[in-house]
Amino acid sequence: MEFALTEIQQMVLETAHSFADNELLPNAAATDKTGQFPAKSVKTLAELGFLGMAVDEKWGGAGFDNLSYAIAMEEISRGCASTGVIMSVNNSLVCDPIKKFGNDEQKKKFLKPLAQGKRLGCFALSEPGSGSDAAGMRTTAILDGDHYVINGTKNWITSGKEADVCVLIAHSDPSERHKGISAFIVDRNETPYGIGKVEDKLGIKGSSTTSLVFENVRVPAANRLGAEGMGFKVAMSTLDGGRIGIAAQALGIARIAFEEALAYSRERSAFGKVIGDFGAIREMLADMATEIDAARLLIWRAAVGKDRGENFGKHSAMAKLYASEMSARVCHKALQIHGGYGYVKEYNAERHVRDARITEIYEGTSEIQRLVIARATQVAFAKAQG
């Protein structure tokens, strides 16, 4: 049992924290207002090695562990939630599956520039009619000679507008459900696909969310990621890791909401004293601080599990479930502490509420996390009973 960070992890924390203080926090409100992709910040993330954090240096990554990744994700998202999700998707949903399931050719061609931040990735699983029920997808990838012909529409694709590499999950055998699914790397420059509707969202406005339209897009068979029929496994194992990133994003949003609310509670006076000295506000702040710590420990537990090659699916589901719902509670209280000022854009409290809300939905809704956790828990007790 040891709860200390290594020197490298501490360095990652400090680097990410000061980048967030200096570059992200001052621009986060403008990014939210304009909905502009934070290109300059993403470029700095690339220079810091934060777009391929847990990828070997050999493949263009920074060679950090997953705990460092979780730490950096929290700090970056504290600075700007939009920048956080762009970072999370590139690391967890794009680099990670290519690192785990890709061959050396694919790593050289795609992982290296993605990890270096020379290219940006997106992950295409959900469709207009299928989300959590991934096997219900309609997009097909039919083998024709040495190409797969892709047809279908993918929805809710983070960074869809800017990304030029797409990890795509599609049915290579539409007669099967899970077993007929395969994963592909689609190079948008070589085999262009269409960008459909760009969503107008409640929050995380600086990251684009689009649909992707595939009409007879011919992808070289060499771009298939893993064996044919392994796509569902690729998708699920990718999401296990992605949940750590999103949990850390939720935590970062909660952190900044809490910090601002605490500072406000020490400035604002009512009835002759600062409101932070009233029991009601104190109680909220104490709970916020406690739940933030609880979420961080759950996230770190999952990240360390991943680093050690343990089966970390239940832990990442717990981290994602708890951190996202905690973030919603904390941001709600932070707004409340600001009173009327929390409801107007002069302060950031309302933005944090909007940004936090998505973390209960994407990369597995809270309902899916509860199913995962419940099943794992029930199986463990059933086994213990014999």
Added chain:
Amino acid sequence: MDFALDETQQMIRDSVRSFVSGQVREPAMKWNEGHGDANAALKELGGLGLLGILAPENAGGAGLDVATLILSLIELATGDAGLAAMVAHHNGPALGHLLDADFSDKKLLSRFASGDALLCRATDEGQAHLDSATVETTATQQPDGGWQVSGSKRLVPLGTLASHAIVSAKTLGGADIHLLVDLSAPGVSRQASASLVGLSTCDLADLTLSEVQVPAAMTVGSSSRAVALGRLTTAAIALGVTRAALAAGVTYTLERKQFGKPIARFQPMQWQTADSATELEAAELLTYRAAWQLSTGDARDFAVEKAAVFAMEAAQRVADRALQMHGGYGYTEDFPVERHFRDAATLRLLTDGPDLQRVVIAKGLAQAV
């Protein structure tokens, strides 16, 4: 960052676990119905070295760290929270105070550390709890340097079984003082406290001290660690109750059938299972972090208070869900879940309640701004 237990911690945890399945879980049902008491089990725990966990080996103790104490208490509390509360009190706020304050009477210390004698710490009064300013017990210095103590304390864990109590008092000058009082001394009377809704196995007594003479050598220094240990050991008991309640609830849903299938297959049961398992995990991690801090130095950033608030309240939520999972059976004494529910509700009597812990956290947060 390492969430795994080291070899010693694992070994101690496993031995307490097997003690609980062999000698606690079954009898606990009877103890809680008022048949027989847990004193024999307490003695046996002393034989295993579990009544001097933190005391150095040369002082007759086991020389283990706070994390190991916490792990042992979690296991014990899965079997009987009241028994765990007594072991927690002796090891943590009581003996932990003497150790922290470098108490000089090594002979007496080793009697406590070996479990030959039990020790309690008497702080609670009618009005005084966290607020030491309202302590009404007085200590008047005598010409020989000793003290004469008068006052009353309530709800003292191990109050009837202990040979000695660390008593908090005020001097005539208004200073806080702690004295180690021999509970067989003239002027001490003790009687069992009014019975509580839960933690029925735990020995609790109200003490009355009238002009009790305490030698100067029995003066004990102050200890902030004793307070931290009181809070954190309560978190550990909360965790044991939480684990037991979760196990009872989930196991029941796997067996109970309605509409042709185990109720574990219905989403409302799954939701409660997921929330309880997640909160248990979070409470454990907060508690382990605080235990690690106390094992390697002082606690930081209110890690102890955060663990205590979270674990105490999680225990109540988890026990409530587990009772609900049992339907009407949960309300009967045929299943242990009603006891977990009552124990969870009683934990706050062992230490500062969650509201006071929140004040401590919030004051610290304000200072850091």
